[in-house]
Amino acid sequence: MVAGLLAGVLAVSLAGCTEDGGQGDDALTVGLLLPSRAVPRWEQSDKPLIEKRVKELCSDCTVMYANAENDAASQRQQMNSMITSGVSVLILDVVDPGALRSSVRAAAREGIPVLAYDRLAEGPISGFVSFDGGQVGRLQGQALLKGMGARADGGGVVMMNGDPSSPNSAWYEGGARSVLRDRVRTLKSYNTLGWRTENAHDHMSAAISDLGPNQIDGVLAANDSIAAGVVSALKSARISPLPPVTGQDADLSAVRRIVEGEQYMTVYKPFRQETEAAAAMAVALAHGNDLAALVTTRVDSPTTKEVPARLLDPVSVTQDNIRTTLVRDGVYTIDQICPPQLRSACTRIGLIR
Known part of the structure; x- marks a missing residue:
């Protein structure tokens, strides 16, 4: 599966490039619309990882970003503004699918593909990437x-x-x-x-x-x-x-609660996998390429059938496997998880040896 994604990414990267390494057409703009700041991952993980990967795949691409602060009306305004500005593709983590349906349709009328990110949007979306x-x-x-x-x-x-x-x-x-x-x-x-x-x-x-x-x-x-x-x-x-x-979401504060025994578990969704898939799919769509090499399944939304999709596998995290999941993947260091007041608890569960 990983090999297939990498092969697809390579194909995407080459498809829009000239022999001297530049993009074969005008510089492209990827619109990124995230839903809120209430969940730390959006600003701390998803945004910077998507921006970084888009730049790696498309050196002349820029990312236009907006955060809806969990307000559907604000997200609709942000999305319509991006459509008006002529973005090449939209990555949409939708606050309210019904409220944004008209904006997805407006993007389609302008020939702007919409990639639903993390949450399945309604309307004529071109692809979907999320965890199962x-x-x-x-x-x-x-x-x-x-x-x-x-x-x-x-x-x-x-x-x-x-x-x-x-x-x-x-x-x-x-x-x-x-x-x-x-x-x-x-x-x-x-x-x-x-x-x-x-x-x-x-x-x-x-x-x-x-x-x-x-x-x-x-x-x-x-x-x-x-x-x-x-x-x-x-x-x-x-x-x-x-x-x-x-x-x-494996928020750092939650991982610390797990160490203390106040929270039993969290679900870790390896964000890098999701952001890399989203960036590859968005760049492919921006260049007018097919997503077949980058997706693993198809899903139905309330309005659109057979949406090309990539669904990733989440991971359960408890005290027993913090080291072999979050620490191993570089999400957090032991020092981040174990501030001075938690050193004894971290030692007790084997995080500090």
């Missing part, structure tokens, strides 16, 4: 059952889902429920608008108040920002020991 959301949810569900131990059969869990405006939210939830439905009781289920920590905190506080502190055996938190609010509410209620709490 169903597998993300399954990994969370499996880890939660393991963390619950003897309470995994018949125990009570709280579902802290993502923002329903995101198509990934239902994807994650469906995967998790497919694992949990025959094993545990769902005591409460919440949607977390904006994936915001403070909203998750409020929901978890309400669940504790309604259910009592001793009825919650586990919490399925859709991502690490939500997990932060869940853990904060549990600690505020003085619940000890904390029930296992899942997460996603």
